[in-house]
Amino acid sequence: MPSPKRIGKITFGLLSPKEIRTMSVRKIIWADTYDDDGFPYPQGLMDLALGVIDPGLRCKTCDQKAADCPGHFGHIELAKPVIHVGYTRLIRKLLRVTCRSCGRLLLSPDEIQKVSLTADDELGGEVLTEKDIKKERACPHCGELQLKVNFEKPTTFSEVLLEEGRKSEHKLTPADIRARLERIPPSDLRLLGINPDVARPEWTVLTVLPVPPVTMRPSIILENGQRSEDDLTHKLVDIIRINQRFKENQDAGAPQLIIEDLWELLQYHVTTYLDNEVAGCPPARHRSGRPLKTLSQRLKGKDGRFRGSLSGKRVNFSARTVISPNPNLSVTEVGVPLSIAVEMTVPVRVTTHNLEEMREFVLRGPERRTLRDPCGANYVIRPDKRRLRLGGDNLETIAEQLEPGYTVERQLRDGDIVLFNRQPSLHRMSIMAHRIKVMDGKTFRLNPAVCPPYNADFDGDEMNLHVPQTEEARAEAAILIAVQENILSPRFGGPIIGGIHDHISGIFMLTHDLRWFTKSEVLYLLKYGEIDHLPEPGRIDEDGTPRWSNKQVFSMILPSDLNMVFRASSCVNCDECRHVDCERDAYVRIVDGQLVSGTVDKKAIGAFDGAILNRIIRRFGMDRASRFIDDVTKLSIRAIMIDGFSFGIDDEDLSRTEHGQIEEELARAKDDVERRIRIFEEGQLEPMPGRTPEETLEMQIMQVLGKARDRTGEIAGRHLGLGNSAVLMAVSGARGSMLNLTQMAGCIGQQSVRGERIMRGYEERTLPHYRRRDRGADAHGFILHSYKEGLSPTEFFFHAIGGREGLVDTAVRTSQSGYLQRRLINALQDLKVAYDGTVRTTMGRIIQYHYGEDGTDPMKGSFGDPVDVKGIVESVLKEEV
Amino acid sequence: MSIKLNVLDHVMVPDHQVMSADEVQALLERYSITFEQLPKIYHDDAAVKQIGGKVGDVIRVIRQSQTAGIAEAYRLVIRRPKK
Ligand SMILES: [Mg+2]
Ligand SMILES: [Zn+2]
Ligand SMILES: [Zn+2]
Ligand SMILES: [Zn+2]
Numbered sequence: 001m002p003s004p005k006r007i008g009k010i011t012f013g014l015l016s017p018k019e020i021r022t023m024s025v026r027k028i029i030w031a032d033t034y035d036d037d038g039f040p041y042p043q044g045l046m047d048l049a050l051g052v053i054d055p056g057l058r059c060k061t062c063d064q065k066a067a068d069c070p071g072h073f074g075h076i077e078l079a080k081p082v083i084h085v086g087y088t089r090l091i092r093k094l095l096r097v098t099c100r101s102c103g104r105l106l107l108s109p110d111e112i113q114k115v116s117l118t119a120d121d122e123l124g125g126e127v128l129t130e131k132d133i134k135k136e137r138a139c140p141h142c143g144e145l146q147l148k149v150n151f152e153k154p155t156t157f158s159e160v161l162l163e164e165g166r167k168s169e170h171k172l173t174p175a176d177i178r179a180r181l182e183r184i185p186p187s188d189l190r191l192l193g194i195n196p197d198v199a200r201p202e203w204t205v206l207t208v209l210p211v212p213p214v215t216m217r218p219s220i221i222l223e224n225g226q227r228s229e230d231d232l233t234h235k236l237v238d239i240i241r242i243n244q245r246f247k248e249n250q251d252a253g254a255p256q257l258i259i260e261d262l263w264e265l266l267q268y269h270v271t272t273y274l275d276n277e278v279a280g281c282p283p284a285r286h287r288s289g290r291p292l293k294t295l296s297q298r299l300k301g302k303d304g305r306f307r308g309s310l311s312g313k314r315v316n317f318s319a320r321t322v323i324s325p326n327p328n329l330s331v332t333e334v335g336v337p338l339s340i341a342v343e344m345t346v347p348v349r350v351t352t353h354n355l356e357e358m359r360e361f362v363l364r365g366p367e368r369r370t371l372r373d374p375c376g377a378n379y380v381i382r383p384d385k386r387r388l389r390l391g392g393d394n395l396e397t398i399a400e401q402l403e404p405g406y407t408v409e410r411q412l413r414d415g416d417i418v419l420f421n422r423q424p425s426l427h428r429m430s431i432m433a434h435r436i437k438v439m440d441g442k443t444f445r446l447n448p449a450v451c452p453p454y455n456a457d458f459d460g461d462e463m464n465l466h467v468p469q470t471e472e473a474r475a476e477a478a479i480l481i482a483v484q485e486n487i488l489s490p491r492f493g494g495p496i497i498g499g500i501h502d503h504i505s506g507i508f509m510l511t512h513d514l515r516w517f518t519k520s521e522v523l524y525l526l527k528y529g530e531i532d533h534l535p536e537p538g539r540i541d542e543d544g545t546p547r548w549s550n551k552q553v554f555s556m557i558l559p560s561d562l563n564m565v566f567r568a569s570s571c572v573n574c575d576e577c578r579h580v581d582c583e584r585d586a587y588v589r590i591v592d593g594q595l596v597s598g599t600v601d602k603k604a605i606g607a608f609d610g611a612i613l614n615r616i617i618r619r620f621g622m623d624r625a626s627r628f629i630d631d632v633t634k635l636s637i638r639a640i641m642i643d644g645f646s647f648g649i650d651d652e653d654l655s656r657t658e659h660g661q662i663e664e665e666l667a668r669a670k671d672d673v674e675r676r677i678r679i680f681e682e683g684q685l686e687p688m689p690g691r692t693p694e695e696t697l698e699m700q701i702m703q704v705l706g707k708a709r710d711r712t713g714e715i716a717g718r719h720l721g722l723g724n725s726a727v728l729m730a731v732s733g734a735r736g737s738m739l740n741l742t743q744m745a746g747c748i749g750q751q752s753v754r755g756e757r758i759m760r761g762y763e764e765r766t767l768p769h770y771r772r773r774d775r776g777a778d779a780h781g782f783i784l785h786s787y788k789e790g791l792s793p794t795e796f797f798f799h800a801i802g803g804r805e806g807l808v809d810t811a812v813r814t815s816q817s818g819y820l821q822r823r824l825i826n827a828l829q830d831l832k833v834a835y836d837g838t839v840r841t842t843m844g845r846i847i848q849y850h851y852g853e854d855g856t857d858p859m860k861g862s863f864g865d866p867v868d869v870k871g872i873v874e875s876v877l878k879e880e881v
Numbered sequence: 882m883s884i885k886l887n888v889l890d891h892v893m894v895p896d897h898q899v900m901s902a903d904e905v906q907a908l909l910e911r912y913s914i915t916f917e918q919l920p921k922i923y924h925d926d927a928a929v930k931q932i933g934g935k936v937g938d939v940i941r942v943i944r945q946s947q948t949a950g951i952a953e954a955y956r957l958v959i960r961r962p963k964k
Pocket of ligand 3: 099100101102103104139140141142143144
C-alpha cells in the first residue's frame with residue numbers, strides 16, 4: 001500500500017480554453033449519438049474515444065473494456081463565446097470596477113494603497129469590492145468616461161448611455177465582455193483576490209465547451225429495446241444543433257438580427273446545461289414536461305452528489321422496520337422477523353471442521369418456512385470469487401462441490417450479533433450490538449428497558465439493523481458495542497438503561513410496605529427468573545401455610561452479597577429521617593443481598609438513576625447487571641399483573657367535601673387578588689426593591705394564584721392515596737407528577753406567556769369578555785377548573801395560548817440544538833485517544849495531553865467522580881455513611 | 882504615567898512559562914511528535930506577550946484542573962495570520 005501523502009495546499013482556478021482542448025480526446029461536431037445499427041457515430045456525442053459503456057466494445061483512447069475505462073473528455077468549439085452562468089456575479093463586479101477602455105482598476109495608485117493596506121502577503125489581504133470604487137465617471141489612468149453597467153438575470157449585461165439627458169441601454173455581447181476582461185492587467189487582478197496564473201477572468205466566458213465522458217451520462221436501454229439518453233446528452237445535443245446552425249448562418253453572412261437570436265439561443269442552452277434552475281430563465285424540459293437534471297442539479301440538494309451520494313451512502317446488509325416491545329426478551333436481545341432473517345446473511349468460511357455443517361446449510365437452501373426450521377444459506381462464494389445463488393435444483397450439486405476455501409452465506413439465526421440503531425444517532429448508545437432472536441411478525445422486538453438510550457417509543461418508530469460481515473467486526477461488536485457494555489452512560493457515569501413506566505410501577509407495588517405471598521404466588525412472580533430454590537419462608541401462618549414477604553421475593557433477584565443504603569424516589573426529605581421506620585417506606589436498606597426495608601422504585605432501578613443497578617455494575621460487572629435488568633423487568637411485569645394497573649376518568653373523582661374545599665380555596669385566592677388590586681389602584685402598594693408598582697402587583701398575583709393551585713392539589717392528594725394509579729406513578733417516579741394530578745382533579749392554574757400572565761389581545765384587555773383594564777385573575781388566564789371538570793370558553797382560549805408557547809419553544813429548541821450538535825460532531829468526530837493517553841487528530845496533532853486532564857473514562861467513574869468511595873465504604877460497613 | 886496590567890496576576894489566567902530548548906526537546910520526545918503537532922498559541926496572546934514569548938517558542942501553561950487538580954499543557958507560539 002502506498003504511504004499516505006500530506007496535502008500541502010489546494011489551489012482553485014478556472015479551466016482555460018487551452019486546458020479544455022488539451023484534455024479533450026475528440027472534437028465533437030455531430031449531434032447524433034448512435035447509428036441505425038446501434039453503433040456510436042464518430043465525432044458524435046457517444047464517440048468511442050469518450051469511453052465505452054456497452055459491454056464488449058473497447059475504448060478508442062485507452063483500449064480498455066467498459067468496466068475499466070474511466071471515460072475521457074471531448075470538446076465542442078462554440079461559434080461565438082457565451083457566458084458561464086456560474087460566474088455572472090464575478091463578471092458584473094469586474095465590469096464595474098475596471099475601465100471600459102484600458103481595463104485597469106478604477107483607482108489611482110494612492111487609493112489602491114489606502115484600500116489594500118493589509119494586502120502585504122499574496123492573496124491574503126482584504127479583497128477589493130464594488131464599494132471601494134467611487135461612483136466617479138472617468139478612469140484615473142486613461143481618462144475614459146465610465147458607463148453604468150446593468151446586469152439582468154440570468155446572463156444579460158448592458159451599458160447605460162446618457163444622450164441629451166435621455167438614458168438608453170446598449171447591450172454588451174459576450175464577445176464584448178470577453179474582450180474587456182482580457183484587458184485587465186494581472187497586477188490589478190491580484191488586488192481583486194484573483195490569481196491570474198490559474199484564473200484569467202476571460203475564461204468565465206466560454207469559447208469552448210468540455211463534453212463529459214459517456215461514462216457519466218450513460219444511455220439506458222428500455223424494455224422495448226429503445227435507447228433512452230441521459231439528460232446531459234439531451235442538453236448537449238441541443239447545444240451542438242444550435243451551434244451548428246449558428247456557424248452555417250454566420251458563414252452565409254446572415255443578417256445581424258438572426259445572428260443575435262441564435263447567439264441568445266446558444267446562450268440559453270449552455271446556461272441550462274450548466275444549471276437548469278437559474279432565476280429568470282425558464283428551465284429546459286424533457287418531452288414529457290419534466291425539467292431536465294443538468295450539471296448543477298446533479299450536485300445540489302438532498303439527493304445531490306454531496307448530501308445524497310457522499311455523506312449519505314446506503315449500505316448493504318441492513319434492515320429497517322417498525323419496533324414493538326417484548327418484555328420477555330433480554331435487554332441484550334433483539335427480535336427479528338423471520339422474513340428479514342432469511343433475507344440477510346452472514347458469510348462463513350468453509351473449513352475441514354465445519355464442512356458437514358455448511359453442507360447442511362447449503363442443502364437447506366434459501367427456503368425457511370417456520371421459526372423452528374434451522375437456518376439455510378442464500379449464496380455460496382467459490383474460491384475464484386464467483387457468487388452462486390442457491391435455490392431450485394442446484395442445492396445438491398453445490399453442496400457436493402463444497403470444500404475448504406469456499407464461503408457460505410448462511411441466513412441469520414438465534415444468537416447472531418447485529419448492530420441496532422435508531423436515528424437521530426446523537427450519542428454512542430444510539431447504536432448497540434444485540435443478539436438475534438428470530439420471531440414471527442413483521443416488527444423488530446426489543447425490551448422496553450433499552451428504550452431510553454435509543455430514545456425510542458412504540459408509536460410507530462422505526463429502527464435499523466446491520467449485520468457485521470467479518471470476524472473482526474463481530475468481535476468489536478461483542479466487546480465494545482454490546483448492550484451490556486453500554487449500560488453506563490459516558491455522559492454522567494450512571495446507568496442509562498433501566499426500568500421504565502410499568503417496570504417501576506410494578507416493582508413499587510411489589511416492594512412497598514410488607515405483603516405476604518403464598519408459595520404459588522411466589523412461584524408465579526419468579527417463574528421467568530433463573531431461581532434454583534426458595535429461601536426459608538419468612539412467616540408460617542397458624543394453619544401452617546408458609547408465606548414469603550414481598551421483600552424476600554425481590555431479594556431473590558439480588559446478588560447475595562450486595563450491601564447498600566439509600567433513599568427512594570418516594571422520600572419526601574422529612575426534617576428528621578426515621579430511617580427504617582419511615583412511614584413512607586422510603587428508606588431502602590439492603591444487607592447481604594436482602595432487602596431489609598424500603599421500596600424499590602425509580603431511584604433504585606429506573607433508567608438514568610438505577611442506584612441498585614449502578615452498585616451491581618461496580619461490584620459484580622456488566623453481565624450480572626444485564627441479568628439483573630432482565631430479572632427486574634420480568635419480575636415487575638409479573639408483579640403489576642397480580643393486582644392489575646389501570647387509570648380511568650373516575651380515578652380523578654373527588655368527594656363533595658374536597659370540591660367544597662377547593663372552591664373555598666379558589667374563592668379565597670380570588671378575593672385576595674382583588675384586595676391587592678384595590679390596594680394598588682388606591683396607590684397604597686409598596687413596590688418591591690427595583691420594581692415598579694405594576695410589576696410588584698403582577699408578582700403578588702402570580703404568587704397568590706400559584707399557591708392556591710398548589711393547595712387544591714394538596715386537597716386532591718389528601719383524598720387520593722396510593723390506591724390511585726396516578727398517585728402511585730407520581731410517587732414511584734414511573735410517569736407524571738403530582739402537578740399533573742393537581743391539574744386533572746384540582747385546578748389547572750395560571751396560563752402564562754414568557755413567564756407572565758397573559759396580557760396580549762385587544763386594547764387594554766385580553767378578550768372582549770372582560771372590561772378594559774380588568775386586572776382580575778380570570779381576565780388574564782387563570783383557569784380555576786380542572787381537566788376533569790372541563791374549561792370554560794375563555795379558559796380554553798387562554799389554555800391554547802399558553803400551550804402554543806410550549807410547542808413553539810420545543811420546535812425552536814430542537815432545531816437549534818440539532819445544528820449545534822452537528823457542528824460539535826463535525827469538529828470532534830476524528831479525534832481519538834492514543835495509547836499514550838493523549839487526544840489526537842488523525843494527523844497526530846495533540847488536542848489534549850492527557851484525556852480529560854486526568855485520563856479517566858467518564859463511563860467508569862461515578863456521576864462525575866473518578867471513584868465511588870461511598871459505595872465501597874458502604875459495601876464493607878453494611879451501614880449508611 | 883501608565884501602570885501596565887500584568888494579565889498573569891488575574892485569577893482567571895493560568896501560569897505561562899517559556900520553555901527552554903532542552904525542555905522542548907524532551908517534550909517532543911516524550912510524546913514522539915514534531916513541532917507542527919503541538920497545539921498553537923498566537924504571538925500576540927496577552928499572556929504570551931507578558932512573558933516575552935517569541936514565534937517558535939513553546940509555552941508551558943499550568944492550569945488548575947477540575948478533574949486532575951493541576952494540568953500542564955504546551956503550546957507553540959505562531960504568528961497570528963491576517964484575516
Ligand atoms: Mg415515537
Ligand atoms: Zn477509455
Ligand atoms: Zn482607463
Ligand atoms: Zn422518610
